[in-house]
Amino acid sequence: MQIASVLCPVDFSEHSDRALAVGLGLASAFGAHVTVLAVNDALLDAAARAAGRSDVLARQTQDELRALLQRHQALDGSPWTVPAVSVQVGDPAEVIVATAGDYKSDVIVMGTEGLGGPKKFLLGSTTERVLRMAASPVLAVPAGPSRVRHGAEGIELRIGRVLVAVDVEHPLGESVAAAGMLARRFRVPVQMLAVVPESGARGAWKDTAAAAADERRTRAKAALDALVPRLGEGVEVDVEVRAGRPADQITQAAAERGCGLIVMGSGTRHRPGTTAYRVLCQADVPVLAVPAAG
Numbered sequence: 001m002q003i004a005s006v007l008c009p010v011d012f013s014e015h016s017d018r019a020l021a022v023g024l025g026l027a028s029a030f031g032a033h034v035t036v037l038a039v040n041d042a043l044l045d046a047a048a049r050a051a052g053r054s055d056v057l058a059r060q061t062q063d064e065l066r067a068l069l070q071r072h073q074a075l076d077g078s079p080w081t082v083p084a085v086s087v088q089v090g091d092p093a094e095v096i097v098a099t100a101g102d103y104k105s106d107v108i109v110m111g112t113e114g115l116g117g118p119k120k121f122l123l124g125s126t127t128e129r130v131l132r133m134a135a136s137p138v139l140a141v142p143a144g145p146s147r148v149r150h151g152a153e154g155i156e157l158r159i160g161r162v163l164v165a166v167d168v169e170h171p172l173g174e175s176v177a178a179a180g181m182l183a184r185r186f187r188v189p190v191q192m193l194a195v196v197p198e199s200g201a202r203g204a205w206k207d208t209a210a211a212a213a214d215e216r217r218t219r220a221k222a223a224l225d226a227l228v229p230r231l232g233e234g235v236e237v238d239v240e241v242r243a244g245r246p247a248d249q250i251t252q253a254a255a256e257r258g259c260g261l262i263v264m265g266s267g268t269r270h271r272p273g274t275t276a277y278r279v280l281c282q283a284d285v286p287v288l289a290v291p292a293a294g
Contacts, residue, residue: 001137001178001290003030007105008083009037009096009126012064015111019141021148022286023109024072024083025157026139029185034083035103037096038065045089061087072155093129100136107288109139112280128277131266137178137290138266144284147260159260159286163191165250165279168223172265173230175290179263180231182288189236191257192228194220195246217241247278254285263288 008023010016020036027034038061048057065085073082088095100108112127131138149156164179166172176192183190196216220241228237238257242249254262266276266289276289 001106001174001181003027003032003106005103005105006032006034007037007096007100007103007108007136008034009039009092009108009110010065010068011038011092012068013111015141015143017068018143018146019109019111020068021072021146021155022139022141022157025148025155026107026109027083028155029157032106035086035099035105036065036069036083037086037088037099039092039095040087040089042089042091058087058089092126093133096126096130097133097135100134105136107137107139108134109141112140112142127280131277131280131289134266135291137288139286139288140280141286142280142284147286157186159186159188161188161191161257161259161261162186163193163250163254163257163259163262165246165262165264165275166192166194166224166227167246167265167275168194168196168220170265171223171227172290172292173227174293175263175265175288176227176230177232178288178290180235182261182263183235184232189238190231191253191259192224192231192237192239193250193253194224194241195249196220196241196243198243213243217243246275247282250275250279251282254283260285261288262286263290265289266291 003026006023006027008020010020024034040057040061045057062085069083086099088099096108108130110127127140147158149158162179162183164176179190221239224239231237242253250262262279262283262285264276264279280287
């Protein structure tokens with residue numbers, strides 16, 4: 001994974017504004033190009049066209065995008081490369097995914113919540129659909145503590161430690177490599193985590209179940225150790241195996257270990273209710289969902 005192009009969809013809500021700041025911080029760290037996208041409602045656009053004002057809505061949205069970027073620029077103390085802006089019409093998730101393909105975006109950065117209304121879209125449901133549809137990694141930013149600092153050196157993204165969650169039954173090397181790349185860039189350690197099922201057996205089967213649980217932990221630890229080289233050289237890493245519900249354990253580990261970013265596989269379009277989406281709903285730190293290559 002490389003980060004040379006970042007796509008930031010916004011709906012002018014507080015949530016998407018927070019996500020935009022994270023996107024700008026990520027782009028600043030990698031020297032990446034940024035495109036800020038707004039999607040106008042198709043019915044509202046049709047009404048404007050019927051009234052003979054087809055260009056007014058797009059122009060107004062472009063003005064709002066520029067004003068939004070000027071507010072972010074005013075917070076920074078270093079020269080800016082002004083992001084590109086794009087205003088389009090249609091279904092938000094479909095437009096976001098198509099735009100990411102057109103711009104060859106390496107990552108899509110968006111909020112997990114939004115406000116409703118004729119010019120806004122619900123980033124909650126939209127984020128879920130983008131996660132299912134996108135070929136690019138999606139960095140979903142919740143309404144948690146701010147991870148961005150503005151200063152004389154410009155905008156800085158602070159992530160503390162990266163947690164990479166691994167499904168040892170279907171390990172995704174791309175997510176581990178992405179975590180290593182981010183850890184090296186931000187000079188932070190990696191917490192590598194696997195979660196195995198808990199044993200609920202009682203009575204006569206208790207000892208047998210406990211032995212099976214120990215075997216699962218041993219296999220999971222071996223699988224994590226085998227993936228450590230995918231992080232790349234020079235990355236400090238701690239490997240851990242937990243038992244329980246994956247989403248619960250992942251978010252709990254991130255909080256306990258002081259992780260400011262969770263990296264994991266995004267699953268597939270054919271797996272509704274993926275662990276990645278459940279983590280995204282629970283976590284108060286950004287979640288980078290990485291799709292499998294191909």
